[in-house]
Amino acid sequence: MTQATLPATDTVRIALDERSYDIAIGADMLASLAQRADVPAGTAALVVSNTVVQPLYGAALAAALRQRYPVVHSVVLPDGEEHKTWQTLNLIFDALLSHACDRKVVLYALGGGVIGDMTGFAAACYMRGVPFVQVPTTLLAQVDSSVGGKTAINHPLGKNMIGAFYQPRLVLCDLATLDTLPARELAAGLAEVIKYGPIADMQLFAWLEQNMDALLARDRAALAHAVRRSCEIKAAVVGADERESGLRAILNFGHTFGHAIEAGMGYGVWLHGEGVAAGMVMAAELSRRLGLVDAAFVQRLTDLIARAGLPTRGPVLDAADNAGRYLQLMRVDKKAEAGEIRFVLIAGPGQAIMRAAPDALVREVIDHCCAIV
Amino acid sequence: MTQATLPATDTVRIALDERSYDIAIGADMLASLAQRADVPAGTAALVVSNTVVQPLYGAALAAALRQRYPVVHSVVLPDGEEHKTWQTLNLIFDALLSHACDRKVVLYALGGGVIGDMTGFAAACYMRGVPFVQVPTTLLAQVDSSVGGKTAINHPLGKNMIGAFYQPRLVLCDLATLDTLPARELAAGLAEVIKYGPIADMQLFAWLEQNMDALLARDRAALAHAVRRSCEIKAAVVGADERESGLRAILNFGHTFGHAIEAGMGYGVWLHGEGVAAGMVMAAELSRRLGLVDAAFVQRLTDLIARAGLPTRGPVLDAADNAGRYLQLMRVDKKAEAGEIRFVLIAGPGQAIMRAAPDALVREVIDHCCAIV
Structure with a gap:
């Protein structure tokens, strides 16, 4: 042989x-x-x-x-x-x-x-x-x-x-x-690549701004870089906190809102990455309203998400009380404690933190960031 | 307060x-x-x-x-x-x-x-x-x-x-x-206490021979001793091999035959401890036929099981090919590897080993140890 x-x-x-x-x-x-x-x-x-x-x-x-x-x-x-x-x-x-x-x-x-x-x-x-x-x-x-x-x-x-x-x-x-891979699923995957920028690596984020067209055209070298850098960041986080007792939760940036979207629409209606994409905009906007990042950062993230062909606004889950429905769904998130929702927020470009937020402020964010789809 | x-x-x-x-x-x-x-x-x-x-x-x-x-x-x-x-x-x-x-x-x-x-x-x-x-x-x-x-x-x-x-x-x-606790379930629990004797501690076995009547009468001090000694043995075995990569499997003495009895009769018809009781007699008899223990040891184990009010013979699971049915059920045991059944056997009073056995010998044991119930 x-x-x-x-x-x-x-x-x-x-x-x-x-x-x-x-x-x-x-x-x-x-x-x-x-x-x-x-x-x-x-x-x-x-x-x-x-x-x-x-x-x-x-x-x-x-x-x-x-x-x-x-x-x-x-x-x-x-x-x-x-x-x-x-x-x-x-x-x-x-x-x-x-x-x-x-x-x-x-x-x-x-x-x-x-x-x-x-x-x-x-x-x-x-x-x-x-x-x-x-x-x-x-x-x-x-x-x-x-x-x-x-x-x-x-x-x-x-x-x-x-x-x-x-x-x-x-x-x-x-x-x-x-x-x-269907184009819609390629885009959904890019949502998780984009995620690593705000939480850990703004150099990757800038690279994505430069190379989004190549990624969408499935350039093999661009894909190889995106996959490798994403895995490196994830490896570092998981190596430090395998069972999500702390740090690992930052990988859920956009996921608290995103899971509510997925569950509220019925699993499979929105792809996971699509929910995360809209959820990242909402989490960034919540970070902005808490004084953690500026409007330019939120806009930069929103623009990159849009260029990937991903939704930048959440769906209206309940015409009568949309924010209430989001809150209800987010309270059963695994990161919640005693009914208090723990959000992954951006404390500054490339740096994530976990914290709670006043319901009234979360409601404002949801009202601001949702559209009937 | x-x-x-x-x-x-x-x-x-x-x-x-x-x-x-x-x-x-x-x-x-x-x-x-x-x-x-x-x-x-x-x-x-x-x-x-x-x-x-x-x-x-x-x-x-x-x-x-x-x-x-x-x-x-x-x-x-x-x-x-x-x-x-x-x-x-x-x-x-x-x-x-x-x-x-x-x-x-x-x-x-x-x-x-x-x-x-x-x-x-x-x-x-x-x-x-x-x-x-x-x-x-x-x-x-x-x-x-x-x-x-x-x-x-x-x-x-x-x-x-x-x-x-x-x-x-x-x-x-x-x-x-x-x-x-119903008497039948007390007896079923005693099967697992008896188990610890042949595999690890013949002093406990001798103590059980002395104190079986007190246990059946639910004497609190006798029960306390039986529970504590059983837990000590199990603690030592589990502490050495949490995930059953080796030693821990000896705790399954009687369980390979016993699981076949439970599954073959339909879960819940025989209690787990009852299956283990009859299974221990079968495993001891297989050990004897492999030249590992003598007939007196098998008899001593059988007598103690009987005194606890437990079955000493397995049920006939299939009138046409009873041994074949047992073998079929035992081949899906978790300890089996590539269809070869791994039996927990007694290598001498107080000492367990794991090994395979020829199908023909296992068939003889099943034929010898089963009765229509």
């Missing part, structure tokens, strides 16, 4: 003691997967995918895995945030048990954030924990959700309410898989 | 670094709970119980908790192993979310092993992890299931297949709650 040559890849390390792992970023990585030394050994692999991604990349991944595992099974889930439920999760358990998979099975999440979150949670729970690998095929999953070990499903009363902190063994970000 | 006097208690420490906690063993501990310094702080408590235990101890526990938490909620689940399902688990999530409980909620498991396993798994998953306290009210839960952090629910294709390793903050073993 001749030694295959690995394609050029960047690697970002997530340092979490014995739970440490690499994020590998490159093109056409599926085919070379079997040559990697850090692919976990096992008695079987189960590829978890959905009806959209499976026809595109399922066969290539399964073929690669057959070089490393005695058997390769697959399960194909329905596509969409509205299916991030126990019922869908149970399809993974059904597959594992009907194939008599033991504790040495390795799960592969092939898809976007929903597939990654559900596969990770299934791996956390199956026989109290089996290894899994993330193979994110959306920009959002590559820059955010596949990294850091947050896994979950939704409950009718709240998003990501049932889950686990459970780290993958490896994350393979194949930039080639972004070629098939 | 005068200082209340704590009743005399024994304490067994589970040493797991930052996840360490105490098992407190004593009588009438519910009333004094609020005076304990190690009760976790929180914004609310949720007592999880079932239709049998709630009327007996629910009010006393809630009254004690009201001295420590701003609000105390409760949820009452149906009773029995057959309800250890996602559907029942979801009643806990529904209660937490409908009461808008945040990450500072503390769950209290008031009941037997099923309540403890489900409450612990709910605590592991709710908002990716909230604290919980075990208040076991059955002997089985006090000596085994409430200690060590194994939590799970059943899947139609296998027992405890979906779960987490998640440690409680405190275990309160109130011996007074055993007064109301």
Whole structure:
């Protein structure tokens, strides 16, 4: 057997003691997967995918895995945030048990954030924990959700309410898989890239202002930079606070408003990144009204979000009392304590803080930032 | 307010670094709970119980908790192993979310092993992890299931297949709650006490031979000794191997056959401890046929199990091919690897090992040890 040559890849390390792992970023990585030394050994692999991604990349991944595992099974889930439920999760358990998979099975999440979150949670729970690998095929999953070990499903009363902190063994970000990503989902992923600017790195923000057109045109080098820098920032934050006891919560900038939008519209109507985009404008405006940033900063963020093709205004969730509906939904956010909403705010460009805010001020922000869509 | 006097208690420490906690063993501990310094702080408590235990101890526990938490909620689940399902688990999530409980909620498991396993798994998953306290009210839960952090629910294709390793903050073993335990469940708990003899401590085994009548008569001092010694052994094993990568599996002596009995009869028909009792005889007989122990040891174990009022023979699960049915069910055991069943066997009185065994020999044991019931 001749030694295959690995394609050029960047690697970002997530340092979490014995739970440490690499994020590998490159093109056409599926085919070379079997040559990697850090692919976990096992008695079987189960590829978890959905009806959209499976026809595109399922066969290539399964073929690669057959070089490393005695058997390769697959399960194909329905596509969409509205299916991030126990019922869908149970399809993974059904597959594992009907194939008599033991504790040495390795799960592969092939898809976007929903597939990654559900596969990770299934791996956390199956026989109290089996290894899994993330193979994110959306920009959002590559820059955010596949990294850091947050896994979950939704409950009718709240998003990501049932889950686990459970780290993958490896994350393979194949930039080639972004070629098939719908434009709307590419933009949704850019929302999470933009996020890293205000909370941590205004140099990245300025780079995004320079390179937004290249990213929207799926320039491979631009995408590689955006994915790598996003993963580096996330790695630093997660390495310092794996279980979100403090710092890690800053990664939820825009998410408190964003989750309210997603839940209020019904999961899947707005994409997660779209809710985050409008939510970041609202959080920035709240920061401004608290005297933390100036209007020019809010405008600069709003402009970049608009250039990415993302919504800059939240939807009206309730014509009679829109702000009240937002507040009601935000009070069940996981960061809330004793009914007090904890907002991620911008204390100055590149620096996030967490704090509460007076209801009256939050209401003003919501009234200012929402439009009937 | 005068200082209340704590009743005399024994304490067994589970040493797991930052996840360490105490098992407190004593009588009438519910009333004094609020005076304990190690009760976790929180914004609310949720007592999880079932239709049998709630009327007996629910009010006393809630009254004690009201001295420590701003609000105390409760949820009452149906009773029995057959309800250890996602559907029942979801009643806990529904209660937490409908009461808008945040990450500072503390769950209290008031009941037997099923309540403890489900409450612990709910605590592991709710908002990716909230604290919980075990208040076991059955002997089985006090000596085994409430200690060590194994939590799970059943899947139609296998027992405890979906779960987490998640440690409680405190275990309160109130011996007074055993007064109301049905005799059949007391015996089922004794199966797990007896278990600790062959695998770890033949002195305990000899003590049980001397004191079985006192235990069956619910002598408080005898129960205190049995609970404390069982917890000490379990603490030592769990402290050395929290996630069952090796040693911990010896605690499953009798459980491979026992789980097959439970699943084959339908969950809840045989109590867990009853399956383990018959399973221990089968595992001992398999050990004998492998030349590891002599017939006198098997007889001594069988006699003690019989004196506890427990079954010493397994049920016939399939009249046409009983051994085949047992083998089929045991192959989906969590300890199996690539379809090979890993048995916990006795290598000599007080010493357990794990190993596989030839199917033909296992079949002989099943044929020898089963009876139509």
